[in-house]
Amino acid sequence: xxxxxxLGVNGSSHSLPILPGETLADLLxxxxxxTGTKIACEESECGACTVLVDGEPVLSxxxxxxxxxxxxxxxxxxxxxxxxxxxxxxxxxxxxxxxLVELFGHSRI
Ligand code: FES
Numbered sequence: 001x002x003x004x005x006x007l008g009v010n011g012s013s014h015s016l017p018i019l020p021g022e023t024l025a026d027l028l029x030x031x032x033x034x035t036g037t038k039i040a041c042e043e044s045e046c047g048a049c050t051v052l053v054d055g056e057p058v059l060s061x062x063x064x065x066x067x068x069x070x071x072x073x074x075x076x077x078x079x080x081x082x083x084x085x086x087x088x089x090x091x092x093x094x095x096x097x098x099x100l101v102e103l104f105g106h107s108r109i
Contacts, residue, residue: 010078025060036076
């Protein structure tokens, strides 16, 4: 249906009514109840809303939900049960966002 948004989120298929102007962050949080995706600055500054769309990081607070049609989205909830990399050199108190580390790998931080 043309007024439906079909996408995959964390390995599950969803078909949802399109809401004009909705961001991917709002769709994830408000309609799929995946509140692990945080909304902080809403200005593409902080990265708290980062998710992967077809394997590429996007700032979901600025990413139109409709743009995710037919794509695969991975949020922090999709990482549940996965074992963090044993080579991850995290130091206590560094303030490193574990999601970013898992999504991008420690070599890119
Ligand atoms: S909430 Fe800060 S970049 Fe999206």
